[in-house]
Amino acid sequence: MKNVVIATANPGKFEEIRAILIGEFGNFYSLKDFKDPIEVKEDSPLYLENVLKKARKIGDRFNMNTIADDSGIEVFALNGRPGVFSSRYGKDDEDRINKMLIELEGVPWEKRGAVFKAYIALYMPEKQWSYVFYGSLRGYIGLTRRGKGGFGYDPVFYVPEADKYAAELTMEEKNRLSHRGKALCALKEFLNSDFFRNPTAVT
Numbered sequence: 001m002k003n004v005v006i007a008t009a010n011p012g013k014f015e016e017i018r019a020i021l022i023g024e025f026g027n028f029y030s031l032k033d034f035k036d037p038i039e040v041k042e043d044s045p046l047y048l049e050n051v052l053k054k055a056r057k058i059g060d061r062f063n064m065n066t067i068a069d070d071s072g073i074e075v076f077a078l079n080g081r082p083g084v085f086s087s088r089y090g091k092d093d094e095d096r097i098n099k100m101l102i103e104l105e106g107v108p109w110e111k112r113g114a115v116f117k118a119y120i121a122l123y124m125p126e127k128q129w130s131y132v133f134y135g136s137l138r139g140y141i142g143l144t145r146r147g148k149g150g151f152g153y154d155p156v157f158y159v160p161e162a163d164k165y166a167a168e169l170t171m172e173e174k175n176r177l178s179h180r181g182k183a184l185c186a187l188k189e190f191l192n193s194d195f196f197r198n199p200t201a202v203t
C-alpha cells in the first residue's frame with residue numbers, strides 16, 4: 001500500500017507508529033497534513049469502539065487507508081482507572097502524572113502494578129474493511145519521574161523486562177516492548193500474510 005493516514009493528534013504516537021511501519025507504506029500522513037480534519041468524539045467506554053470510529057471517520061473523510069490507535073493505562077490500585085479516559089485524566093501530561101502520583105501516595109511498590117493497552121485499527125475505505133490489533137505491556141507506577149523520552153505516562157512507568165522506566169528507553173527499545181509495538185507487529189504480520197496479499201487464493 002502506498003499511502004496511509006495515521007489518525008492521531010498525538011505526535012508521540014505518530015512517530016512510534018511511523019517508525020514501526022516505515023517499510024510497509026510509501027507516504028505517511030498525519031492529521032496535520034490536512035486543512036480540515038474532522039474531530040472524532042471518543043465517546044465509548046471501549047477502546048475497540050473508539051479506535052474503529054476514529055479510523056473509519058478519518059478514512060472516509062479523506063478516502064484514504066487509515067490507521068488509528070486508542071490506548072490507555074490501567075492502574076490496578078485505582079481499579080483500572082484512568083483506562084480509556086487516560087488522555088482526559090488531567091489537562092496535560094504533567095498534570096496527569098502529578099494526579100496519578102498523588103492518588104497513589106502511600107501505596108507500596110508491589111501494589112503499584114499497571115498495564116498499558118493499545119488497540120490499533122486499519123481501515124480501508126475502498127472496500128470498507130476494518131481490522132483491529134491489540135497489545136499490552138505490564139509494569140509498575142514509580143514513585144517519581146525518570147527519563148526524558150517517550151510521551152504521556154512514560155516517565156512514571158517502570159518496565160521490568162528492561163529494568164528501566166519507559167521514558168528511559170530508546171524508541172527502538174520501546175517499540176520492541178510496548179503495547180503499541182506489539183499491536184503494530186501483529187498488523188505488520190497481517191499485511192504480509194497470504195490472507196491479506198492474495199485474498200482470492202484458496203490453499
Ligand code: ITT
Nearest residue numbers: 008009010069070071072073086087151152153154
Ligand atoms: P489521539 O486520540 O489523537 O490518537 P490521544 O493522546 O488523545 O491522541 P488516546 O485517546 O488513545 O490518544 O489516549 C491515550 C493516552 O494514554 C495518551 O494520551 C497517553 O496519556 C496514554 N498513553 C498511551 N500510550 C502511551 C505510551 O506508549 N506511553 C505513555 N502514555 C501513553
